[in-house]
Amino acid sequence: MRELLEAVADGSLSPAQAEAELRGYVVGEAGRFDAARDQRRGIPEAIFAEGKSAEQVAALAETALETTGRALLTRLSDSQYDALESHLDTAVPDATIDRWSGTVRVTAPDYEQPSLDATVGIATGGTVDGPVADEAAAVCLDAGATVDRVDDIGVAALSRTLDQLERLREADVLIVAAGREGALPTVVAxxxxTPVIGVPVSSGYGHASDGEAALDGMLQSCTVLSVVNIDAGFVAGSQATLIARAIAAARE
Structure with a gap:
C-alpha cells in the first residue's frame, strides 16, 4: 500500500493505475473498467461499443490504455471510430490503432506484445461472415497467437472446403463461422x-435469417464441436485463446 501511495506521489503511477492495483477495476464517468480481468481470467475486458456514446467509448479506451497498455473494442460504428481516433490523437498521440471492420485494438507505445506458440485457424462460410470472424481474430492476435484465416469455404461448393482441409488440420484450434443453416462447422469438425468452435452468424435470408437456423444446426451437430451465441466472435476468440494458452504451456 505504501509503495503504491509513494508511486502516485512521485508521478510514476497514475491514480487510475493505483486504483486498478487496489480494486482490480477503475471507476470513471463512462463506467467501470475491469483492468485485472486479463490476469484473473486470461482474457482482457473488451469495450462493447454498441449502445455507448462516442465519448464513453473514447473514455473507456483511454482508461484501458492507461491501466493495461492496450484497449480492445468491439462493434464500433464509423462515427465512434472517428471520435476515438480524434480523441487518442490528443490523449495518447503515439498509440497504435489496428482496425478490423467493427473491431479495434489500440496499444500504447510501451506495450509489450505477448507471444503464444499456438495457431488458431479461423474459417468462414462466406465473405458476409467476415466481421464476426474479424472479432474472433482480434482477440486471438491480442493474446499473441498465430492466426491462420481462410474465408469463403462454405459447403454450397464442398470442394472449397476440401481444398483447404490440410490447412485446417494444421491449426491447434479452429473457429468456424457460418450463417444460413450453419453446416460448415459440422462438416469441418x-x-x-482439433477442437472446433462454431459461430452462428446472422447472415443469409429467408426462414430464421437472424442466425437462429445456424445456431440450431450447430447445436444439433452430429459431430463434436462447441457452439457460441449468434455473432459472438469475441466469445469464440476468447475460448480459442484459452485453449491456445493451454497448448502453448504444454509445449513449453
Missing amino acids: GLVD
Whole structure:
C-alpha cells in the first residue's frame, strides 16, 4: 500500500493505475473498467461499443490504455471510430490503432506484445461472415497467437472446403463461422482432430435469417464441436485463446 501511495506521489503511477492495483477495476464517468480481468481470467475486458456514446467509448479506451497498455473494442460504428481516433490523437498521440471492420485494438507505445506458440485457424462460410470472424481474430492476435484465416469455404461448393482441409488440420484450434443453416462447422469438425468452435452468424435470408437456423444446426451437430451465441466472435476468440494458452504451456 505504501509503495503504491509513494508511486502516485512521485508521478510514476497514475491514480487510475493505483486504483486498478487496489480494486482490480477503475471507476470513471463512462463506467467501470475491469483492468485485472486479463490476469484473473486470461482474457482482457473488451469495450462493447454498441449502445455507448462516442465519448464513453473514447473514455473507456483511454482508461484501458492507461491501466493495461492496450484497449480492445468491439462493434464500433464509423462515427465512434472517428471520435476515438480524434480523441487518442490528443490523449495518447503515439498509440497504435489496428482496425478490423467493427473491431479495434489500440496499444500504447510501451506495450509489450505477448507471444503464444499456438495457431488458431479461423474459417468462414462466406465473405458476409467476415466481421464476426474479424472479432474472433482480434482477440486471438491480442493474446499473441498465430492466426491462420481462410474465408469463403462454405459447403454450397464442398470442394472449397476440401481444398483447404490440410490447412485446417494444421491449426491447434479452429473457429468456424457460418450463417444460413450453419453446416460448415459440422462438416469441418468431422474432418479434423482439433477442437472446433462454431459461430452462428446472422447472415443469409429467408426462414430464421437472424442466425437462429445456424445456431440450431450447430447445436444439433452430429459431430463434436462447441457452439457460441449468434455473432459472438469475441466469445469464440476468447475460448480459442484459452485453449491456445493451454497448448502453448504444454509445449513449453
